[in-house]
Amino acid sequence: MIDAGSSATYEPGTVTAFVAAQFYLVCLEDGGFLAMSGKCTHLGCAVPWDKDQQKFICPCHASEFDISGNVLSSPAPRALDLFEVTIVNKNILVNTGKRLERTRFKAGQPVFPEIVKNRNKQ
Amino acid sequence: MKKGRTSPGFIRHIHPVSIPLKALELKSTWALGGISLILVMLLMGSGALMLFVYRPFPAYAYASVLELKNQYSFGQMIRNMHYFAANLLVVTVFAHMLRVFFTGGYQGQRRLNWIVGVYLFCCVLLSCFTGYLLPWDQTAYWAVTICINMFGYIPGGDILKGLFVNSHGVSEKTLQLFFTLHTTGIPSLMILFMGIHFWKIRKAKGVVTSGLNLLTEAEKPVMVKTNPHLLLREAVATLILVAFIMVLSFFFDAPLGDMANAGLSPNPAKAPWYFSGFQELLLHFHPFFAVFLIPFMLLCTLFYLPFIRFKHRDIQDEGVWFISSRGKKIAVAAVLFAMILASAFILVDEIVPDVQTWLPGVPVILSEGVIPFGLAALLVLLFHFWMKKQFRLSDAEAFQTSAVFLIITFMIFTLTCVWFRGEGMKLCFLGGCG
Numbered sequence: 064m065i066d067a068g069s070s071a072t073y074e075p076g077t078v079t080a081f082v083a084a085q086f087y088l089v090c091l092e093d094g095g096f097l098a099m100s101g102k103c104t105h106l107g108c109a110v111p112w113d114k115d116q117q118k119f120i121c122p123c124h125a126s127e128f129d130i131s132g133n134v135l136s137s138p139a140p141r142a143l144d145l146f147e148v149t150i151v152n153k154n155i156l157v158n159t160g161k162r163l164e165r166t167r168f169k170a171g172q173p174v175f176p177e178i179v180k181n182r183n184k185q
Numbered sequence: 186m187k188k189g190r191t192s193p194g195f196i197r198h199i200h201p202v203s204i205p206l207k208a209l210e211l212k213s214t215w216a217l218g219g220i221s222l223i224l225v226m227l228l229m230g231s232g233a234l235m236l237f238v239y240r241p242f243p244a245y246a247y248a249s250v251l252e253l254k255n256q257y258s259f260g261q262m263i264r265n266m267h268y269f270a271a272n273l274l275v276v277t278v279f280a281h282m283l284r285v286f287f288t289g290g291y292q293g294q295r296r297l298n299w300i301v302g303v304y305l306f307c308c309v310l311l312s313c314f315t316g317y318l319l320p321w322d323q324t325a326y327w328a329v330t331i332c333i334n335m336f337g338y339i340p341g342g343d344i345l346k347g348l349f350v351n352s353h354g355v356s357e358k359t360l361q362l363f364f365t366l367h368t369t370g371i372p373s374l375m376i377l378f379m380g381i382h383f384w385k386i387r388k389a390k391g392v393v394t395s396g397l398n399l400l401t402e403a404e405k406p407v408m409v410k411t412n413p414h415l416l417l418r419e420a421v422a423t424l425i426l427v428a429f430i431m432v433l434s435f436f437f438d439a440p441l442g443d444m445a446n447a448g449l450s451p452n453p454a455k456a457p458w459y460f461s462g463f464q465e466l467l468l469h470f471h472p473f474f475a476v477f478l479i480p481f482m483l484l485c486t487l488f489y490l491p492f493i494r495f496k497h498r499d500i501q502d503e504g505v506w507f508i509s510s511r512g513k514k515i516a517v518a519a520v521l522f523a524m525i526l527a528s529a530f531i532l533v534d535e536i537v538p539d540v541q542t543w544l545p546g547v548p549v550i551l552s553e554g555v556i557p558f559g560l561a562a563l564l565v566l567l568f569h570f571w572m573k574k575q576f577r578l579s580d581a582e583a584f585q586t587s588a589v590f591l592i593i594t595f596m597i598f599t600l601t602c603v604w605f606r607g608e609g610m611k612l613c614f615l616g617g618c619g
Binding site: 082083085101102105106107108109110111121122123124125137138140 | 327330331333334335337354447448449450451452453454464467468471472549550552553608610611
């Protein structure tokens with residue numbers, strides 16, 4: 064279980080790397096959080112986030128993924144794996160022991176802090 | 186007791202007392218089998234020396250390779266020799282296999298020996314692959330990570346993958362297993378297979394040579410004594426080869442990157458060159474095809490090859506390069522076709538967008554696998570039957586033509602990956618490859 068700190072510290076539309084645990088914490092434009100494995104689903108290379116191009120580009124076989132982990136360019140066969148995210152009192156916890164394989168991004172996957180509305184008010 | 190010019194006793198376990206003069210001609214064998222044997226011996230010698238210094242643990246492996254370089258006289262030289270001999274061995278055993286194939290030396294009583302040879306070839310590749318991880322540098326770590334993840338696409342491969350990696354990926358477990366296989370398991374198997382391989386050559390009355398089968402009982406081929414004719418040549422070849430490896434090792438160092446870092450894949454991350462052909466295939470086909478189906482089909486063909494009965498092929502063309510002079514000409518044509526078509530295939534696949542972008546709903550196994558593979562297979566079949574009809578080839582010649590086509594295609598793929606793939610595995614040309 065990795066404590067990624069307060070959800071308020073992450074800007075929407077940003078990707079934060081957790082190098083030691085080898086995952087990315089993604090804050091989507093709508094404020095939803097995804098903890099994505101940093102390993103390419105093709106053959107397990109470490110995939111860096113290219114901030115300028117706004118995509119994950121695998122150095123090994125040129126697979127590309129968008130910010131939500133969807134495959135933009137093959138050969139990767141499926142979207143980047145997810146780890147379980149729980150948000151308790153704005154505090155983000157990532158369980159790197161629980162890996163979820165998925166074919167593509169779906170609406171139910173991001174986890175929202177329960178106080179999104181409050182943030183809009185602030 | 187005077188022995189005269191016969192061979193010392195132990196040599197006679199390997200060579201007969203006399204051999205056909207024809208077998209001595211360079212173009213019969215190009216001495217590739219013998220060269221491979223010398224390289225294996227060099228590898229075992231240099232490898233044994235490195236065992237005194239190397240430590241097979243992730244925390245110490247890289248440091249011990251540096252220690253070998255910095256603290257031992259000729260330490261780096263020994264490592265260089267091991268490196269160059271290993272790389273050269275892949276080339277020589279592959280060339281040896283091609284030589285046997287194109288001189289038809291896999292038929293009749295040599296059939297079983299071809300199979301043993303295929304096993305030996307696999308051992309050499311596995312040996313290179315397991316040895317590749319041992320320096321524990323970035324190149325090693327990521328090449329092995331990629332290759333082990335390939336098992337994930339093979340039916341039942343997850344079990345195999347589980348043998349080599351744990352949840353951290355390539356780790357201490359992997360290194361220890363690879364080290365043991367590299368230094369004990371595979372060499373033992375190789376010694377066993379080499380023994381059978383050489384014994385089988387003796388049983389088949391030496392290497393395959395053209396024309397000998399055409400002689401009647403009364404006509405005897407011109408024979409020469411093994412000692413000195415063969416032994417002298419072998420000694421000279423050995424000395425030249427050892428000198429060559431030593432000069433290379435003196436002037437060039439075996440590469441060693443930064444220490445392995447599990448969080449950073451180098452860009453581009455390339456497989457060792459002898460697997461580059463498959464890495465290039467991966468850029469065009471779904472991994473199930475690139476690293477399972479295609480290699481599996483290749484291996485099946487290699488094992489099945491000596492048991493194919495070609496119509497109109499008889500023992501007379503054994504030892505004749507490319508079956509016939511026509512076979513030779515057609516082979517050259519196949520080389521040209523393969524060079525053009527394979528390069529065109531790579532270029533077109535780079536320019537044309539993925540099938541996935543045209544047909545977004547189609548599963549990747551179809552869009553990246555069945556469809557491109559089907560197209561490629563169709564192309565090869567068309568080539569096979571068109572050539573066969575156009576030039577009225579016999580079954581054996583047509584088979585050989587397609588084999589040449591596929592071998593050259595694979596070589597083009599290998600060269601493309603080694604020389605023309607730069608950052609992000611995008612195509613690049615010499616200057617722009619960084």
